[in-house]
Amino acid sequence: MVEMIADILLVAGALGAGMYCYVLARRLSRFNDLENGVGGAVAVLSAQVDDLTRTLQAAQKAAHGSSKSLEDLTDRAESVSRKLELLVASMHDIQDEDAQPEPPSRPEGTQAPVFARHPREERRA
Numbered sequence: 001m002v003e004m005i006a007d008i009l010l011v012a013g014a015l016g017a018g019m020y021c022y023v024l025a026r027r028l029s030r031f032n033d034l035e036n037g038v039g040g041a042v043a044v045l046s047a048q049v050d051d052l053t054r055t056l057q058a059a060q061k062a063a064h065g066s067s068k069s070l071e072d073l074t075d076r077a078e079s080v081s082r083k084l085e086l087l088v089a090s091m092h093d094i095q096d097e098d099a100q101p102e103p104p105s106r107p108e109g110t111q112a113p114v115f116a117r118h119p120r121e122e123r124r125a
Contacts, residue, residue: 032039
């Protein structure tokens with residue numbers, strides 16, 4: 001009789017463990033479901049990471065190209081700047097032929113001197 005009770009308890013324990021494993025297996029399959037579960041979320045996140053990686057690589061290539069172009073333009077601008085500086089410096093040596101020289105300025109309140117020639121007779125020694 002004790003053996004029979006032990007066998008019944010053993011069978012009940014085995015059935016309970018089997019039922020527990022079955023429930024866990026169903027939950028795990030739903031958990032890893034690619035459409036609704038965590039497996040789906042992981043798959044979506046993995047695809048997004050791949051897309052972001054490709055986008056980042058494209059942005060890095062574009063930035064490198066822009067950097068190189070900007071570097072070339074800066075070099076050209078510096079070269080043109082040097083040439084312009086030389087041209088402006090050489091313009092100081094050229095005198096404008098059409099320009100009239102300005103008379104020297106006088107202090108306020110002074111008049112220009114007047115020079116007049118007197119005839120010889122009026123001169124006294």
